[in-house]
Amino acid sequence: MSGERIELGPDEVRHVATLARLGLDDAEVERLAGELQSILGHVATISALPIADVPPTAHSLDVAGALREDVAKPGVTREQALANAPDPSFDGFRVPPIGS
Amino acid sequence: MAAVDVIGLTAERAAAMLREGECSSEELATAYLERIEAFDPALHAYLHVDPEHTLAAARAQDQSGNVGLAGVPIAYKDLLSTKGVPTTAGSKILEGFIPLEDADVVARGNAAGLVSLGKTNLDEFAMGSSTEHSAYGPTRNPWDQTRVPGGSSGGSAAVVAAGLAPWSLGTDTGGSIRQPAAFCGLVGLMPTYGTVSRFGVVAFACSLEQVGPMTLTVRDCALLQQVIAGGSERDATCVGLREPIVLPEPGRLDGVRFGVPWAELEDGVDLGIRERFDASLKLATELGAELVDVELPYARHGLAAYYVIAPAEASANLSRFDGVRYGLRVDAPDLRSMYEATRSAGFGPEVKRRIMIGTYALSAGYHDAYYVQAQRVRTLIRRDFDFAFLGVDAILLPTAPTTAFPMGARMDDPLAMYANDIFTLPVNLAGIPALSIPNGLVEGLPSGLQIIGAAHTENALMRFGAAFEQAIGFDPVPPALRGGAT
Numbered sequence: 232m233s234g235e236r237i238e239l240g241p242d243e244v245r246h247v248a249t250l251a252r253l254g255l256d257d258a259e260v261e262r263l264a265g266e267l268q269s270i271l272g273h274v275a276t277i278s279a280l281p282i283a284d285v286p287p288t289a290h291s292l293d294v295a296g297a298l299r300e301d302v303a304k305p306g307v308t309r310e311q312a313l314a315n316a317p318d319p320s321f322d323g324f325r326v327p328p329i330g331s
Numbered sequence: 332m333a334a335v336d337v338i339g340l341t342a343e344r345a346a347a348m349l350r351e352g353e354c355s356s357e358e359l360a361t362a363y364l365e366r367i368e369a370f371d372p373a374l375h376a377y378l379h380v381d382p383e384h385t386l387a388a389a390r391a392q393d394q395s396g397n398v399g400l401a402g403v404p405i406a407y408k409d410l411l412s413t414k415g416v417p418t419t420a421g422s423k424i425l426e427g428f429i430p431l432e433d434a435d436v437v438a439r440g441n442a443a444g445l446v447s448l449g450k451t452n453l454d455e456f457a458m459g460s461s462t463e464h465s466a467y468g469p470t471r472n473p474w475d476q477t478r479v480p481g482g483s484s485g486g487s488a489a490v491v492a493a494g495l496a497p498w499s500l501g502t503d504t505g506g507s508i509r510q511p512a513a514f515c516g517l518v519g520l521m522p523t524y525g526t527v528s529r530f531g532v533v534a535f536a537c538s539l540e541q542v543g544p545m546t547l548t549v550r551d552c553a554l555l556q557q558v559i560a561g562g563s564e565r566d567a568t569c570v571g572l573r574e575p576i577v578l579p580e581p582g583r584l585d586g587v588r589f590g591v592p593w594a595e596l597e598d599g600v601d602l603g604i605r606e607r608f609d610a611s612l613k614l615a616t617e618l619g620a621e622l623v624d625v626e627l628p629y630a631r632h633g634l635a636a637y638y639v640i641a642p643a644e645a646s647a648n649l650s651r652f653d654g655v656r657y658g659l660r661v662d663a664p665d666l667r668s669m670y671e672a673t674r675s676a677g678f679g680p681e682v683k684r685r686i687m688i689g690t691y692a693l694s695a696g697y698h699d700a701y702y703v704q705a706q707r708v709r710t711l712i713r714r715d716f717d718f719a720f721l722g723v724d725a726i727l728l729p730t731a732p733t734t735a736f737p738m739g740a741r742m743d744d745p746l747a748m749y750a751n752d753i754f755t756l757p758v759n760l761a762g763i764p765a766l767s768i769p770n771g772l773v774e775g776l777p778s779g780l781q782i783i784g785a786a787h788t789e790n791a792l793m794r795f796g797a798a799f800e801q802a803i804g805f806d807p808v809p810p811a812l813r814g815g816a817t
Contacts, residue, residue: 244687251646251690252653253683254671263687266745270638270688271701273746277635277708278700287706288713290538291524291762292568293786299564311431317660324655329666 237271239264335362339808342403342497342551349397356389356402356446363404363448367495376470376480376489378409379417380449388446400554401444406496408487409450410457411437411542412531416447420533421455421465421483424652424659424677434531435566436500436542436559443558448496451486455679456649457507457535459483460751463742464681471738472515474776474809478735481511487545488515494812498551500559502532504540505637506731506755509767512545513730513779516769516807518552518796519545521755523786524762525570528563536644537568539637539759547807549768549796553578556789572787579793581801585619589795590723592627599753600732603773608729611770611780614802615727625719625726629711633757636712638749639692639705640760645682646689652677684745713761720785725795728754730767730779758783766792769805777805 244264248255255263313319318326335354337345348354364382371377385404392402412418412430414437419425433441440447454464462470462485472480473493480489484501488511491499501508503521512519520543527542534540544555553576562571591612596605612622654660654673661672678686692701719726731751741748758765763786770780780799784792806813 247687247691247694250694251686252650252667252670252674253678253686254668254675255683259683263684266684267687267691270684270745270749271691274635274638274688274692274701274705277632277704280632280704280708282704282707282711285707285710287703288710289706290568291713291760291786292570296567297562297564297570298567307431312656314431315428315657317654317658326655327663327666327669 237268237275239268239271335359337362337366337497338494338812339547340497341547342400343548343554345403345497346400349402356392356397357386359402360385360389360404360446360448363496367448370493371495373476374471374473374489374493375468376452376486376493376495377406377449378419378421378452378467378486381416384416385446385448392444392446397444399443400558403445404448404496405440405445406448406451406487406490406499407437408453408484408499408501410453410502410533411500412533413437413447413450416450418450418533419467420457421453421467422677422679422682423466424674425657426659428657430531432531435528435563437531439559445558451484451490451499453486454483455682456533456645457483457502457504457540458645458681458685460506460510460748461741462486463738464679466679469738472735473812474516475735477737478776479514479738481514481735483507484545485511488512488517491515491517491545491547492807492809494808498544498546498555500542500555501545502540502542503759504536505641505759506752508543508545509755509765509779509781510731510752512767513777514735516777516805516809517545517547518549518769519543519767520552520556520789521758521765522556522560522789523764525568526560526572526787528566528569530563530565534648536641537648538644539641549793549800550578552766553793574787574790577790579797581797583619584615584795584798587620587795588623588723589615589620590623590625590719590726592625592630592726592728595627595630595728595754599750600729601734601773604729604732604734604778607770607773607778608780611799611803612727614799618798618802623723625723627715627719627757629708629715630757632708633712633760634749634753636705636708637756637760638688639701640709642685642689643692643702644689646686646693649682649686681745709760712757716761716763716785724784725788725792726783728781728783730754730781734773734776734778754781762786764789764792766796768796768800769803769807771803771805
């Protein structure tokens, strides 16, 4: 695959991983830097296309969304909502403290 | 209990046998469960099978009288939520997750009386083209167990090809129904975007994906599409069908105009695939169709646009897996490091790769250059198709540029893996339907013919598909399974 050269160093990979809340070890950072350079280099083949005046398409539906009547219906119970939680506590989801 | 021979059995025929009392749903389910027990350990096409649950559902159908499709078994891709039944999306981060509700397509299957045989393997979160990216291990192709079944709906393809289910549901975000259907000698339909509810489908890229049938015949494909298509008040993007799906009859193709985008076939198509494709063009003309040159100049940029848009949507969708409400949690002293440790342990390499690409493409300074530019290319691809369909009834392309590749062959080269979807993903970007049907063998392996239509032309595509199907005369049973062998 031909493509443009994209520079993407370990620091930038770590920054993107932080944005994505992904913990990566050094080996993953090194591997991903190479892979992302190659993939983004191919992706960048469209960046030079002279199409600035073309409207972007977010989805392909040619009609507005299908909306239902706004009426209240039974939802899940608290017990059901907590059934898959890794650490349910009384009536909520327990998480570690925010900030270290 | 008489053993039912289910090798090569279509769902249409199974339904007729049930209605005419030739067998019971319980006998049918038993026959499939016995085959699953015998052959699935080698293929690894199912992630979850619960014989007691399946047999109870089959007996319930027998008791209520088998009308229509009631009592016919089915397999569901494990991306589809099943109430009370584990749903993993092929990921460790959802190991042990038990959905509270059925996906709409599963609820529709239940309402039609279909009996679930189990949940099928897939690339993690449907990200892949070989099913090798499943966190639970790869699936093997029933035609050649050294090769991949395609992906991401590789398990759903393998179970039908191997006679471990009469039909199945897959999902298609960039080719994930059509390419495995082609690799395993099946019929697969990517429906028009918005005709099938996505409620209860574990989300990967919402603007691109649809649920669709994977079957032995075009008529089975139409029968299953009748079950799953239609509007839903639980999916605001699901507008339903413009006309009912009709069962196609094979016939001639007099007066039909097929577009052939010759420029797209110049590079990267295996010789054997090209020969089978050219043979299908000759068949089309013998059946009375006319071939018309069409151009899709932006389709070649589909791969690049797709690998911005799909990862961007995925990076947003997968942010919900945070170790708080469901799935895996890896403990850590504070919230942020819990998120990072959980997601690091729970996601596999391909999912991490796509989250990283998507997060990068959406981040400050790159959003316009990558994401908006890719959306402009999407507009142009849609316009290419719109323009082509002014002059033709459908467009023909190979489904994939190769047959099933050897296991491991593309795992170290993400771009080579992505490139296998070159003919399928422009269809998802445009939101239009495409049918893949078996197009004969290349060196003993199935190949696929893709018939692409304008939005809401599924009936025409299946009528064309039925004509090709009869003329091609493909036997969807792999040679090793023929002759009533068990």
